[in-house]
Amino acid sequence: MSISQAAASEAVHGRSGSEFRRGVMSCLPVLLGTVPYALVLGAQARQKGLSALELPMMTGLNFAGGSEFAAIQLWTSPPHIVLIVAITLLVNSRHLLMGAALAPFLRHLPRRKAFAALFFMCDESWALGLADARRRAGANVTPAFSLAYYMGAALAMYVAWVAFTTAGALLGPLLGNVEPYGFDMAFPAVFLVLMAGMWRGVAAARPWLVSLVVAALVYLLVPGAWYVAAGAVSGLASAWLMAGDA
Amino acid sequence: MIDMATLLAIVLMACVTYLTRIGGYIVLRNRALSARATAVMEAAPGCVLISVIAPNFVSRNPADLAALAVTILAATRLSMLPTVVIGIASAGLLRHLLG
Numbered sequence: 001m002s003i004s005q006a007a008a009s010e011a012v013h014g015r016s017g018s019e020f021r022r023g024v025m026s027c028l029p030v031l032l033g034t035v036p037y038a039l040v041l042g043a044q045a046r047q048k049g050l051s052a053l054e055l056p057m058m059t060g061l062n063f064a065g066g067s068e069f070a071a072i073q074l075w076t077s078p079p080h081i082v083l084i085v086a087i088t089l090l091v092n093s094r095h096l097l098m099g100a101a102l103a104p105f106l107r108h109l110p111r112r113k114a115f116a117a118l119f120f121m122c123d124e125s126w127a128l129g130l131a132d133a134r135r136r137a138g139a140n141v142t143p144a145f146s147l148a149y150y151m152g153a154a155l156a157m158y159v160a161w162v163a164f165t166t167a168g169a170l171l172g173p174l175l176g177n178v179e180p181y182g183f184d185m186a187f188p189a190v191f192l193v194l195m196a197g198m199w200r201g202v203a204a205a206r207p208w209l210v211s212l213v214v215a216a217l218v219y220l221l222v223p224g225a226w227y228v229a230a231g232a233v234s235g236l237a238s239a240w241l242m243a244g245d246a
Numbered sequence: 247m248i249d250m251a252t253l254l255a256i257v258l259m260a261c262v263t264y265l266t267r268i269g270g271y272i273v274l275r276n277r278a279l280s281a282r283a284t285a286v287m288e289a290a291p292g293c294v295l296i297s298v299i300a301p302n303f304v305s306r307n308p309a310d311l312a313a314l315a316v317t318i319l320a321a322t323r324l325s326m327l328p329t330v331v332i333g334i335a336s337a338g339l340l341r342h343l344l345g
Contacts, residue, residue: 101271182338189333231297
């Protein structure tokens with residue numbers, strides 16, 4: 001279901017139960033790409049010596065796939081705690097920007113609810129929630145941010161992530177090499193559709209190009225996960241500079 | 247069985263990650279933004295998204311680049327599900343044919 005169809009159907013139903021379901025539904029295509037990743041992570045973690053109890057603890061409490069892949073990659077027995085926590089912080093530093101972008105849409109929520117909702121903020125639930133809020137703001141729906149929609153998408157993601165990483169840890173020794181074939185393309189596909197929805201003309205998209213070029217260069221030249229932070233920050237800096245001559 | 251060092255690592259990872267999730271919200275919750283800051287915030291989601299997938303744009307595998315081009319074309323015209331299906335199918339197919 002496209003975001004516009006979703007918003008239209010929401011106008012008909014308008015209840016929080018149907019909002020929650022709309023969130024779950026919009027997350028389903030994303031799950032298609034997530035499930036193979038989750039299985040691979042679980043299987044890898046098992047090879048690195050985490051138990052089938054420790055891994056769901058990590059994916060359930062931390063719930064940030066990129067940092068978990070990095071942590072498992074670096075995992076030793078016993079783990080190098082400082083290194084793993086530092087890499088986690090680095091990979092997840094983009095959440096600071098994401099939370100900042102979402103903040104204006106969360107003003108109508110009590111702090112307690114906002115803090116709970118933010119625990120479930122991952123790339124996918126954030127992107128879906130924000131794209132939906134912007135659409136609704138454009139259609140003058142208030143509040144623009146639908147908490148039930150966001151939580152539908154976020155909880156679908158959470159349950160699938162914890163369940164399938166656990167399945168990977170349990171089945172990993174049996175599955176052998178889980179080659180995700182074309183499934184990894186689901187991730188960029190979802191992001192590209194979301195960006196198409198955010199398109200406001202070439203001028204507004206210039207910072208995206210700066211981000212893309214800088215992130216790609218840093219990815220090629222600097223080892224580690226710096227490219228996300230470098231790309232995001234340089235794009236924002238260019239947006240700041242370009243806003244001056246607009 | 248849960249190992250103490252593993253438990254500590256996991257709990258600290260979770261704490262750091264949660265702090266990144268609430269940090270941006272706490273700083274900006276009660277502030278009105280200037281026009282310039284609004285422009286930056288409007289560009290922010292796209293900048294983060296494109297940075298996360300930037301490695302796909304510099305893949306050394308021609309099949310992956312071709313699949314990405316197909317997926318971009320699909321994303322500009324179609325909604326989420328067909329684009330994802332086309333992305334997965336084109337990547338699987340092109341890797342099989344070219345790879």
